[in-house]
Each structure stands twice: as structure tokens, then as C-alpha cells.
Amino acid sequence: MPSQQAPCPVCGDLLAVSLYDATFRMPDSSELLCFAVPGRLCARCSQLLVEPDLIEALNLGDGRCVFAIASDTTLAEHASS
Numbered sequence: 001m002p003s004q005q006a007p008c009p010v011c012g013d014l015l016a017v018s019l020y021d022a023t024f025r026m027p028d029s030s031e032l033l034c035f036a037v038p039g040r041l042c043a044r045c046s047q048l049l050v051e052p053d054l055i056e057a058l059n060l061g062d063g064r065c066v067f068a069i070a071s072d073t074t075l076a077e078h079a080s081s
């Protein structure tokens with residue numbers, strides 16, 4: 001999977017490429033939790049960008065990311081302690 005840095009399409013800030021635990025709000029206003037989703041987060045927009053292939057695989061459809069936190073940060077903390 002290519003992991004090159006690309007700027008946020010909205011604000012131009014650099015995106016943080018990582019694994020994220022994310023909550024998506026679906027069009028029927030239910031919420032879908034996804035763990036360890038590879039994506040690119042813009043800290044300024046609080047928007048998680050996920051590959052279209054993955055959106056399809058997770059069945060996100062028109063779901064919109066409402067919360068995302070890097071999931072490998074906690075793993076790294078556990079590993080180093």
C-alpha cells in the first residue's frame with residue numbers, strides 16, 4: 001500500500017498516516033466503529049481520509065467519520081514499557 005505523505009485536500013495541512021480507531025456516522029444515523037483502519041487524518045479538519053477500496057470493504061458507503069484516534073500510539077506505549 002502506498003503511504004506517501006499528501007496534503008489535506010481541504011486545508012493543505014500534512015496528513016498523519018497511521019492506523020486509526022474510528023467512528024463513522026451512517027446516513028441512517030447509526031454509528032459504525034472500525035478499529036485499526038489505515039487512513040490519513042487531518043488534525044485541523046478532524047477528518048479521516050480512508051482509501052475508497054477500504055470504504056467499500058467496510059461497507060461505509062456514505063458514512064462520515066465523526067471521531068478518529070490513532071490506534072498504534074497506544075500499542076507503541078505498551079511495547080516500550
Ligand SMILES: [Zn+2]
Nearest residue numbers: 008011042045
Ligand atoms: Zn485539513
